[in-house]
Amino acid sequence: MALSRLASQFAAEIKQHDWSDAPYRIDRAGHNRASDSNCGDEVLSENEAQNVRTNVMWVTAQVLGYSDPNFDVYEFAEASGVNILTRSGRQSGHIRVGLRTDSAGRYMRPGTWEFDPEYITTETSDFYHADLYCNAFQRGYRGAKLLTFPIDGTVPEKWNPCAHCVGDRA
Ligand SMILES: [Zn+2]
Structure with missing residues (x-):
């Protein structure tokens, strides 16, 4: 199933953003060090930058999944530039574990640890x-x-x- 228009737009922004200096400077959405003449020297390792991207993907996915019963977190993570595969090439369960959901796939209400009654x-x-x-x-x-x-x-x-x-x- 294709991502919703909103979900694919969030994914496109999360993917294109250069997260490698995210803790060190404030920059616009779409920041890219390669085209930034004013970028500092401090950068995260590739792994650290990827962790930031994954966390951003998860908090966004929590809202999208709560709002849309057809939301597919794997499709969203992949479109966001997050690796969804294990070393052996299978879908990694940890993508789903990063969401606040129950065994039936319901999402907790954003900003809370509660399911809607x-x-x-x-x-x-x-x-x-x-x-x-x-x-x-x-x-x-x-x-x-x-x-x-x-x-x-x-x-x-x-x-x-x-x-x-x-x-x-x-
Ligand atoms: Zn009952």
């Missing part, structure tokens, strides 16, 4: 739940795509409240 279910489920960790949900969950509904909205009638986690709240 919402009801969750799946297309084939009969019930909706208040919590990913409800035992009844976990027993039936087979890794299908999660459907979510705002807690202060209405859940379509197709799903009934789970007696274990929603029952007394609905």
